[in-house]
Structure formats: C-alpha cells, structure tokens
Amino acid sequence: MITLSPSAPADVVTSEGNGVDLVCFATPSQYFALIESFKNDGFEMCADLCGVDYLEHANRVLPEGIVATRFEVVVNLLSLSKKQRVRVRVQAGSDRAEVDSLFSLYPGTEAMEREAFDFFGILFTNHPELTRILMPEDWEGHPLRKDYGIGKVPVQFKDAPGPR
Amino acid sequence: MSENIRTAERIELLAAETSEGAQELKRRENTGSEELGRELGSVLRLDGLTLDPNSIDFERRDDETMIINMGPSHPSTHGVLRLMLELDGEYVLRTKPVVGYLHTGMEKTGESLSYVQGGTNVTRMDYLSPVINELAYSMAVETLLNIEVPERAVWIRMMMSELNRISSHLVWMSTNGMDLGSTSMMIYGLRERELILAFFEKTAGLRMNLNYVRPGGVAADLPDGWQDDVEVICDTIYARTFEYDQLLTGQPIFRQRMIGVAPITAEEALALGVTGPLLRSTGVAWDLRRSMPYLAYDKIDFDVIVGTYGDNFDRYAIRLNEIRESIRIVRQCIEMMPRGDYKSQDAKVTPPPRARINESMEALIHHFKLFTEGFHVPAGEVYTAVESPRGELGCYIVADGGPKPYRIHVRAPSFVNVQAIPLLMRGGTISDAITVISTVDPVMGEVDR
Numbered sequence: 141m142i143t144l145s146p147s148a149p150a151d152v153v154t155s156e157g158n159g160v161d162l163v164c165f166a167t168p169s170q171y172f173a174l175i176e177s178f179k180n181d182g183f184e185m186c187a188d189l190c191g192v193d194y195l196e197h198a199n200r201v202l203p204e205g206i207v208a209t210r211f212e213v214v215v216n217l218l219s220l221s222k223k224q225r226v227r228v229r230v231q232a233g234s235d236r237a238e239v240d241s242l243f244s245l246y247p248g249t250e251a252m253e254r255e256a257f258d259f260f261g262i263l264f265t266n267h268p269e270l271t272r273i274l275m276p277e278d279w280e281g282h283p284l285r286k287d288y289g290i291g292k293v294p295v296q297f298k299d300a301p302g303p304r
Numbered sequence: 305m306s307e308n309i310r311t312a313e314r315i316e317l318l319a320a321e322t323s324e325g326a327q328e329l330k331r332r333e334n335t336g337s338e339e340l341g342r343e344l345g346s347v348l349r350l351d352g353l354t355l356d357p358n359s360i361d362f363e364r365r366d367d368e369t370m371i372i373n374m375g376p377s378h379p380s381t382h383g384v385l386r387l388m389l390e391l392d393g394e395y396v397l398r399t400k401p402v403v404g405y406l407h408t409g410m411e412k413t414g415e416s417l418s419y420v421q422g423g424t425n426v427t428r429m430d431y432l433s434p435v436i437n438e439l440a441y442s443m444a445v446e447t448l449l450n451i452e453v454p455e456r457a458v459w460i461r462m463m464m465s466e467l468n469r470i471s472s473h474l475v476w477m478s479t480n481g482m483d484l485g486s487t488s489m490m491i492y493g494l495r496e497r498e499l500i501l502a503f504f505e506k507t508a509g510l511r512m513n514l515n516y517v518r519p520g521g522v523a524a525d526l527p528d529g530w531q532d533d534v535e536v537i538c539d540t541i542y543a544r545t546f547e548y549d550q551l552l553t554g555q556p557i558f559r560q561r562m563i564g565v566a567p568i569t570a571e572e573a574l575a576l577g578v579t580g581p582l583l584r585s586t587g588v589a590w591d592l593r594r595s596m597p598y599l600a601y602d603k604i605d606f607d608v609i610v611g612t613y614g615d616n617f618d619r620y621a622i623r624l625n626e627i628r629e630s631i632r633i634v635r636q637c638i639e640m641m642p643r644g645d646y647k648s649q650d651a652k653v654t655p656p657p658r659a660r661i662n663e664s665m666e667a668l669i670h671h672f673k674l675f676t677e678g679f680h681v682p683a684g685e686v687y688t689a690v691e692s693p694r695g696e697l698g699c700y701i702v703a704d705g706g707p708k709p710y711r712i713h714v715r716a717p718s719f720v721n722v723q724a725i726p727l728l729m730r731g732g733t734i735s736d737a738i739t740v741i742s743t744v745d746p747v748m749g750e751v752d753r
Binding site for chain 1: 323324325326327403404407409411412416444447448574575576577578579588590595596683684685686687688689696698700702704710711713715719720722723752753
C-alpha cells in the first residue's frame with residue numbers, strides 16, 4: 141500500500157482494493173486536487189475512467205465518513221515509473237452528478253468522460269466538448285443507468301416515428 | 305424540373321438524416337479560436353506541449369478548405385470508423401473520429417448475463433484477440449472469488465494468448481499490407497493466421513470468439529499431440545516472418561510510405577493514454593507482461609520490442625518482431641507446460657465432468673445450479689489489466705454478491721488509441737491518413753463495444 145503525497149487534499153479516505161495499490165474515496169470538491177497531486181507524484185497515465193450507477197445499492201459498504209451517492213466516477217491511474225496503480229472513487233452526486241473534468245491533466249480522458257456522460261448522464265465541468273460519443277446524437281436517456289428499462293423500451297431508430 | 309432530380313432541399317434532408325449533430329467536425333466559421341487551436345494540436349494543452357500559435361492558420365476561410373467524410377464504411381478504416389477530415393487540397397488540416405456505429409451495448413448486456421455466460425460477451429469485443437479479452441474478464445472474476453487457478457491452466461492460458469497475439473498481429477500485417485497496396489501480404493498473412501485458427505478450432509471447437517478461457521481455468525484440455533501442432537505453427541510462421549521482411553521491410557515504396565510518417569512523441573502518447581505498440585514505438589518500454597507480470601510471464605524469457613521515432617515504420621517493426629517474440633514464448637510454453645488439472649476443482653465454479661453427473665447427485669445439483677443461476681461472487685470491485693495486441697486491456701467489475709456483475713466496464717485499448725489519430729494525421733497527406741489508421745490498428749468492435 142502506498143501513501144498519499146503531501147500535496148493531496150486533507151482527509152481523503154483511503155483503503156486497499158483489488159488489483160490496485162490504493163483506493164481513494166473523494167468528494168467532488170477534493171477530486172481534481174487529488175488527481176493533480178497524483179499526477180505530480182509520478183502517475184503519468186490515466187488508464188481508465190468510467191461511471192457506475194449504484195441505484196440499487198444506496199446502502200453499500202463504504203469506509204466511514206463517506207456519504208454514498210447514486211453515481212460514482214471511478215478513475216484508474218497508472219504510474220509507469222513506479223509500476224503502481226491507484227483507483228479513485230468519486231461520489232459524484234445523486235440527482236445531478238457533476239464532477240470536474242480531468243481533461244487539463246490527462247487529455248486522454250476526453251473520450252472516456254464523453255462515454256461516462258453518454259451512458260450515465262454524469263456531467264464534467266470544463267470538458268471541452270461534452271457530447272455523446274457512442275449513442276446517436278438524438279438518443280433519449282442514458283442507457284447504462286439502472287432505471288433505464290432493458291427490453292421494455294422499443295428500439296430507437298434514427299428519425300423513426302416512435303411512441304414518444 | 306422533374307420530381308426525380310435531387311434538389312438542394314432534398315440533399316439537405318439527406319444530410320440531416322445521417323447527421324450525428326454535435327459529434328461531428330464543425331466548419332471553420334462555426335469553430336471558436338480556442339477550440340480550433342485545440343483541434344489542431346489534437347487535444348494536447350500540456351506544459352511544454354502547447355502548440356505554436358504561429359502554426360495555426362486562423363485566417364483560413366471555409367471556401368479554401370473542405371470537410372469530407374472518410375467512412376463509416378471505407379475499406380481502409382478496418383470496420384466502421386468514420387473520420388471527418390478537413391482538407392486543404394491533398395493535406396489534412398483537422399481530423400475528428402466519430403465512433404459508435406458498431407455500438408451494441410455490450411456493457412449493458414454484460415449486466416444481464418451471469419458470470420458463467422459473461423465470457424461469451426467479452427470475447428466479442430476485440431474480435432481479433434478473443435482469448436485475451438476472456439483472460440482479462442476471467443482474471444477479474446477470479447480475483448473477486450479469491451480462487452487459485454491450477455498451474456497447467458495458467459500455462460495453457462499463456463500459450464493460447466500468445467498464439468492469439470500472433471494471429472492478431474498477422475491480421476494487422478495483412479490489412480496494413482493491403483492498405484499500402486501489397487495484396488500479396490494480405491493473402492500471406494491470412495494464410496498463416498488460418499494455421500492458428502485451425503489449432504483454436506481443434507482445442508476449443510471454434511475458430512473465433514472461443515469462450516475458451518473461463519473463470520476457474522480453461523474450457524478444455526489441449527488436444528492429444530498438441531505439441532506437434534504448435535511446433536509446426538511456430539516453425540512455419542517464424543520462417544515466414546523472414547519472407548515478410550523480404551516482401552515489405554526492404555521494399556522502397558513501402559519504406560517511403562512508412563519511415564518518418566506520422567510520428568508521435570512519448571509525452572504525447574502518455575498524455576493521451578495511448579498504450580501498446582503505439583506507446584512502445586516512442587521508446588517507452590511499457591509492456592504489462594514485463595512491467596506488471598500476470599499469469600507466469602515472470603518465469604519466461606522474452607524481449608520487449610521498443611522503437612525510437614514513433615513513426616509508422618517503428619510501429620510496423622514492433623508488430624513484426626512481436627510475432628517472433630510471441631513464438632519464442634510459445635516455444636517455452638511447450639517445453640515448460642506442467643501436468644495436472646486444466647480447471648479449478650472448486651465445484652461451485654467449474655462444472656463437473658459429464659460422467660460424474662450420471663453417478664453423483666451432488667454433481668448433478670452443481671451442474672444444474674451453475675447453468676441456471678450461476679455462481680455467486682462476493683461483493684467488491686476489481687480492475688485487472690492485461691497486455692492485448694493493441695495495448696492495455698482492462699476489465700473493471702463491480703460485484704454485489706449476486707450471480708451477475710452489477711457493472712462491467714472494459715477499458716478498450718483501441719477506444720483510447722483512436723484519440724491519437726487527429727494528432728498523427730495533422731499536416732500529412734490523405735494517403736498518409738490511410739497508413740495512420742492502419743498503424744493505429746483500431747478494432748471497432750472494441751471501440752464501440
């Protein structure tokens with residue numbers, strides 16, 4: 141297990157995790173500063189960024205002091221020089237999920253954040269161009285949300301007259 | 305005017321029907337200077353990487369340039385990649401990849417499949433390296449279950465994933481040759497790949513989308529006489545890599561189109577999250593098999609191939625030499641293959657052999673439970689990463705204690721690597737654009753998932 145760098149925001153809760161050296165739990169206000177401290181600490185690459193919708197698990201087990209929200213943003217950082225991985229889990233919000241964009245730190249998150257927006261409707265502040273990426277532009281809803289009915293919604297075709 | 309003649313309104317209607325709206329590349333008159341600068345310098349705005357403002361031609365007007373679509377169905381886009389290119393004559397000024405044409409909601413599908421069925425889903429993402437997709441998924445599930453995989457299964461997995469890497473790189477060699485006009489390479493590459501696919505069929509029953517690597521081990525033991533088969537594959541392909549050398553490496557036209565074309569620096573590649581041969585071509589010796597060993601890669605001897613200039617030719621040379629390195633690994637696997645079980649003997653995870661079902665009530669119950677409900681996985685989350693032929697293939701699973709993953713996300717290397725295309729294409733000619741798509745090697749099944 142590795143320790144946080146001194147420049148990281150105070151009272152970030154950490155724990156151990158599967159497949160990584162450290163898991164950090166951050167609030168949206170700590171998020172950007174925490175990732176920035178990791179970047180300055182030798183984590184050169186943002187390997188992965190994705191959203192999770194915990195609609196059915198509002199009371200999931202989290203370390204003490206962490207208020208669970210419906211949406212989480214999960215970031216996996218990679219340090220090539222130290223051969224370490226770090227996972228940051230951000231409680232992004234319930235009704236309106238919004239976190240800072242990592243674009244200015246890791247430009248490679250551009251597409252990943254667009255994917256999280258497309259699938260979950262999570263907003264990323266200061267993202268240069270937050271549009272859908274995999275779904276068509278006129279798609280209704282965010283399909284990986286847990287309340288997005290599967291098998292109940294008629295298939296949407298472009299410009300086809302639909303029920304809605 | 306007759307009704308049949310297409311008027312301007314109808315053309316606009318047609319354009320509206322196929323529009324992707326804000327996902328598309330905007331015309332210059334509608335693009336702000338900040339956005340333009342960002343697009344011209346790809347998405348890079350880091351310290352030391354900022355674009356020289358003098359090299360941005362803000363004054364250029366729309367009537368001097370033209371935005372054209374390359375794809376979604378263009379023979380050289382390797383699937384349904386759509387690139388919007390802004391051209392000035394023959395030169396590419398801006399590029400924007402528009403993806404999603406092959407999106408089938410596989411991550412959503414994965415949430416309604418049990419862990420037993422999940423392998424059939426992930427194997428269809430990167431359809432050129434199915435074994436490696438299954439491997440990342442299975443390793444994630446095994447970490448959550450906290451089960452040991454038998455030694456023989458580990459080595460079988462390693463040998464199969466290296467064979468898969470060879471076949472994937474052979475497809476790349478073929479299509480790359482095809483894009484550059486060498487149709488012979490296309491035929492030779494696919495001919496050699498067929499040897500490996502035939503072995504896959506003999507072992508797993510299918511040529512592609514094998515669902516061979518499963519949580520707990522592999523689906524079947526290697527067939528009798530597999531050593532001979534694999535040795536023939538190794539010998540044949542190893543000898544033929546030198547024929548490829550003769551055909552392509554020294555070929556003046558091929559060299560002219562590859563050497564020095566579309567270079568990328570290590571800083572840019574790291575900032576964009578690019579991995580795999582694209583990253584190694586810049587001189588960064590990052591290969592998960594070596595840097596963060598999984599399976600038994602720390603017990604065998606192989607070299608990580610690294611380039612210097614990050615250009616097309618480096619990426620070609622890396623892939624060609626990785627075929628040779630993979631053959632080296634496969635040969636060591638033949639020698640060091642241990643005996644024993646090929647799947648975990650944990651009855652809750654692996655189905656019983658067919659004969660046991662007839663005589664044991666317990667085996668029958670296990671079999672029934674496994675193939676109806678599936679096994680339960682303790683709550684938790686995990687991220688595992690393996691080195692696919694295209695880069696870091698990660699699998700992030702959130703388990704909630706039930707028989708199906710609560711969330712499954714695959715970090716597809718091609719999805720991230722596609723972001724490097726605008727940077728690589730900038731300032732090149734449109735014929736170089738073809739080689740760029742080719743050497744980035746995106747598999748659209750994986751990009752769009």
